[in-house]
Amino acid sequence: MSKGKLEKFSEISAMPHVFQNFNWKLPTLQNYKGEQVAMKGKWRSDFFKNDHPIVIELACGYGEYTMAIAERYPNLNVIGIDVKGNRIWRGAKFVQDKGLKNAAFVRTQIEQLLDCFEAEEVDEIWLTFPDPRKEHRRSRKRLTSARFLDLYRQILKKDGLVHLKTDSTLLYEYSLESLEENDCKIVVHYRDVYAANEKENLAAIDRNFDLATSVKTRYENIHAELGETIKYVRFKL
Template identity: 40%
Template sequence: MGKNKLAKFANMEGYPHVFQYPFAVLQEKGFEMKGKWNEKFFKNDNPIILELGCGKGEYTVGLAKLYPENNFIGVDIKGARMWSGAKQSLEEELSNVAFLRTHIELLSNFFEEGEISEIWITFPDPQMNKVNRRMTSTRFMKLYAQFLKPEGVIHLKSDSNFMFTYTSEMVALNRLNVLFKTDDLYNSDLVDDILSIKTFYEQQWIARGLNIKYIKFEYSPKEEWLEPEIEIEQDSYRSFGRSNSQILTKRAHE
């Protein structure tokens, strides 16, 4: 591990709004704030909103600044990236922001049933060959049931036509209520402050002329979730690793 990453991890160990729990510690001691985030950390009764796979935390911080009446928690397993948003929110003294370093599959260890009001999923890996790893798959819908309120809201923002199509089919098949849906967000009729927030990767995709897709739908617990069984054309432009910023930047300016 590079010195820069080690320095960032060391910094975050002292950040009061960053929570890092190794699995072994979680198994042994559990998480003392489960079900008590409002009471013990945020000190208010405002809704709690998660950003899953928050990366650098652009959305977590941006939304927190736009909507101070809500609480926001960015979740990611890669702490070196999360450091950017954690540092910014600390410097700007945003009291409605926290960051949690863990695997998404472990979130039920940190949040009680009905504790979360909304989920944001921003530019996830579409996992075109691994349906169970897609963050809008029925596997994850069942996971979200453990902490998302009934009729809670899920947002997906993506450059991937594959991910957008899959999610739209999953939502339709399971008869979830769509609140907004577009395959070209910045040329849609959505009037919302969220349009002002663009992640690092989103700016790269836009620069390459790719449409940004967005779907917002209500979650509804179900006894049985139906998995779409359709063929979806795979994204042809994802042959390179999405974390390779040098390639992204180069192609963005071609």
């Protein structure tokens, strides 16, 4: 029988690589000892204990990208972020079982990013199948709206890359417009990244194309089965 939510919450609370925010108004995170810790600006010195680049996966769900990056690239540090502890549990358990030391998970709202990272602390951001927020009145909540781009600008190092993977045509088209409007530099975008990979062997070009074409998330699988093409946008802020 699969584990219930409460059991998963209890398990992640005892994991040294999971940090949780229990109060949106407080800038601190709670660690596995139940202590309030301020990780902002301290991820490399206090947790990873190295100077490697930091990649974050926002709306990570189970954290498929966090798991893949941690396992394939020991010289990268990676942090999966999602508000749902029962989803994070999957990735956190994988990291624990594999004994990986270059991955962490943060259970918090993405809106709290500035409480978690200082300027230029993050090298790269992955947005993996974020909610498209179909209704227009909710477009402010899309992770490529001006409001979120501004947050990313405040933590991402200069020229750092942001990657968006989505099945949603609405979110893809909205994102391209929003990126133009907010003076971002679109590096590449594909309406069907797998078709592009077949044609141009993108995976051989660099690590991020390889990740984009080889790691499939839970939501990606659901939507691909429904016949959606998978879109990919790479941009700078």
